[in-house]
Amino acid sequence: MHATPPRSGRRPAGVLLALIGTLAAVLGGCGNDGETDGQALFDANCAVCHGPAGEGAAGAPPLTDPAYLPDQLSDAEVADAIRGGVSDVRDGYGAMPAFSNLDEEQIAALVEVVRELQGS
Numbered sequence: 001m002h003a004t005p006p007r008s009g010r011r012p013a014g015v016l017l018a019l020i021g022t023l024a025a026v027l028g029g030c031g032n033d034g035e036t037d038g039q040a041l042f043d044a045n046c047a048v049c050h051g052p053a054g055e056g057a058a059g060a061p062p063l064t065d066p067a068y069l070p071d072q073l074s075d076a077e078v079a080d081a082i083r084g085g086v087s088d089v090r091d092g093y094g095a096m097p098a099f100s101n102l103d104e105e106q107i108a109a110l111v112e113v114v115r116e117l118q119g120s
């Protein structure tokens with residue numbers, strides 16, 4: 001009459017695995033199913049220097065600066081800046097590091113975020 005404990009021990013584990021599976025499916029669906037989340041990439045990689053709304057900060061110029069609007073700096077040039085960094089083009093600021101860890105899809109998503117911040 002001591003036969004039940006092993007069985008009752010198994011069942012919660014199965015339920016737990018099912019829950020983990022569901023959770024993984026939900027999280028996976030959020031992150032990877034649709035488009036790359038450019039805003040999250042911006043928050044993680046760019047906001048530290050350019051500010052959360054691209055308004056600029058001590059170490060970096062505002063991305064809303066007229067010099068960076070589409071008629072001055074093309075999408076390809078913005079992508080180049082992210083991909084390869086920028087070394088000391090403008091007075092008063094240091095260099096911007098290259099983001100060689102980002103893939104082309106992520107860079108394209110970031111270019112879009114920059115344009116949104118510029119309202120253009």
Ligand code: HEC
Pocket residue numbers: 042045046047048049050059060061063068073077078081082086087088089090091093094095096097099110111114
């Ligand atoms: C370590 C600080 C830092 C981080 C992080 C950073 N930037 Fe910059 N960024 C700069 C500085 C400084 C400049 C100005 C460089 C210059 O012109 O001398 C700049 C310039 C730029 C320019 C203008 C490029 C050009 O050709 O003149 C763009 C666009 C830009 N950043 C976008 C981004 C984006 C998007 C990210 C996130 C992937 C990012 N930056 C992350 C510091 C940073």
